[in-house]
Amino acid sequence: MWFREPPRDDQNLHGQNPYQQPRQPQPPGGGGHGNRAKAVAVAAATTVVVAGVTGVLILGGGKDDNADGGSGNTKASARGSKSATASAPASDKPPGGKAERPTVRGWKVVVNPDWGTAFDVPPDWEVESSDLLLGFTDDRLDSGDPKNWGKTITVIGAPAVLKDGWCLADDNKDGLVNNTPLAAVGTKGENGATSTGYAALSEVKRLVYGGYTQPDKKSILRDRTAKPYTTKSGVKGSIAWARSRNTPREGKCATDGKAITFGFKNSAGGFVAWCLVGATGVKDELPDSTIMKILSTVRLHGDPTES
Template structure:
């Protein structure tokens, strides 16, 4: 993957690098619309963990929450009502600072964002304030992956690197990659789970903070590797609690993928 290769050349080591799906790995860091390829539908009978409404519409499995659907990868999950659910063709992620935004470190699609304008600053003094969100969650493809363990480990590390280490020029040793755990969602989707964090990466800049990213690597119904990641600020008053992260993660399920045109 071009963007990750550039970062790796800069000396980021300690976790493997392999490409995700091309449509999830190109584009600006700020949310923007982008057409994406879609997969042929492979519907499966729904159960309590794969709630379907009339007409096949996905419904949240937790009362009062919102459902987030990524038709490209055939996945869905729920988020609390205070999260903003973006459109399925929205991309969000982090640019490579060295290339002035021409390339991206890592990106995911169909996200939900918590407090998109959690902090606003103009650190580069260009007269255009930049907004920093508190947290975000979404999914991305990992074509070329060998197993769910690598997906979870690599993506969690890249998210904290892109959002909380590379941006502040902090040493890569500030990243701590957690242990790989086996995990099964409430709907029965099995995979691997890793949480990576930073420590000592934040500067004194107004919107800087330590970061954490939890990635669940699994296969969708078509047998493709997918990474679900929730990343956000760590060590701040409004940090997303681990219990909430796990509650959202528990709702990850298969849903019907969009058919190709």
Template sequence: MWLGEPPEGEQNPHSQNPSEQPGWAQLLSGRNRAKVVAIAAASAVVVAACVTGLLLLGGRRDDNADGGRNATAPASAPQSATASAPASKNPLGGATEGPAVPGWKVVINPKWGTAFDVPPDWDVKSPSLQIGFEDSKVDYSDPKNWGKVIILMSAPAILQDNWCLSDDDKDGRVENNALAAAGTKGAKGAKSTGDVALSQVSWWVYGGYTQPDKKSIVSDRTTKPYTTKSGVKGSIAWARSKNTPQKGKCASDGKAVTFGFKNSAGDFVAWNLYGATGVKDELPDATIMKILSTVRLHGKPKGSSS
């Protein structure tokens, strides 16, 4: 089910005046597949990626930023959690929080006041990192379009960053595609938890697996009520693609699930997970639901969806 334009909820100062952003340069063109864009503030690093991989670029913006483009100065990646240290530092107060599932890793989003767990083979990124899909119809060689993206989420965890490597356009730049990713975003303008889920879930499949086509996406027309193990109540919706028209070595169908709920500040929030389908290492729905079951409120939110 498609509900209007791509959802809001993550502000984008880059789109206001990209010519003033340090380290930004013209986006390289000629790629047919969607790209994930990301920004990390913890290391003052702007990150841009193709569907999943992370290409590190220069930049100086906070975690409100959400559109990344090619730049000239490479930098180091943000630190990720390790399997040997399942307890995560609480960015809000320095305390630790153990995982709800023993042996899993904790993913904390201080902006929205949420947390969830992922299996030990996932890579937990910086809480200030945002990832999202660029629009294949947008001409990013025009500076006016810098910062325009389809959808974003913050404080992500990624499964197999380099799951598939390709250079379909033969431009010499290898694009790395992740198997799956999960994170949280705001839901500005939402009127209910069901509205949150329905307005976001299809965009993850569209952005990562089918654009510019929407006909190959099948999504829930209504949501289902869901309560996590910690007692967070909300609504979930699924979307899946079948026979995507995208071509290339790493092209595949995809799926996504969105859980809409309210954080402790009363703001509508969306937890999202997307991943490739019809592939050997596809993330099982049962594992997705186990991850979803760990979603919980965490501290006082630093952000707002308004």
């Protein structure tokens, strides 16, 4: 299941499940982005939600899951989470530098100061706070046992979302409304990576699994080898795709999904993964051509504050 919330040190609040608290459906695009109350499920099978936002994902399991894919790089600290506007906020300025401007006219800038990256998205995307985390919980562990609360498959930071509230559902009638966006994109650190190809391959399957197929892995098709790629700004790295076909997941928001990741190094020499995930086989599916145009705008942004 997808979830979005600001990072924090405490994941259990007075014995309550911070990730799943009873909530009412919220209108798409509204406020309250810092609340777990706006759980978004991008699509995971098994009590999963389709394309939501608000969480962290850690796939578990097989050898082809490439270790932890850098999932332990998410550093928790209490932060705010109000949505960013089309213009770059002051926090998006590198130390002593100017605010980042879009490289595509009319698009919006998405900056992740933690990892020193930036890219642009079309004007119909919602740019979230650079302090926000987005990811997927492991639905197999979402149970009444407090020890399992908050278990994740993977997470990205400083995200942007396409059509927030694209699908709203409470399939198991437990009062937890899953808000699923059509697509989402963001970046994350990959400290465990040994190459840009590893950084790309370690995340791409996790994204499709967490959002669209869990607990099934057989319906996922992914690149076995990452391909070289260079953005328009000259950032060199590797890309990898993954897609699901005929996922067995059920529910109102169930769809197949796709993901692309771009592994590269930031200005400090640290490995970073740019990640985009979205629904497939639907009327408003995000075209691959648009995805590649967004990817082409990826660039470095000042000195990263994380390492």
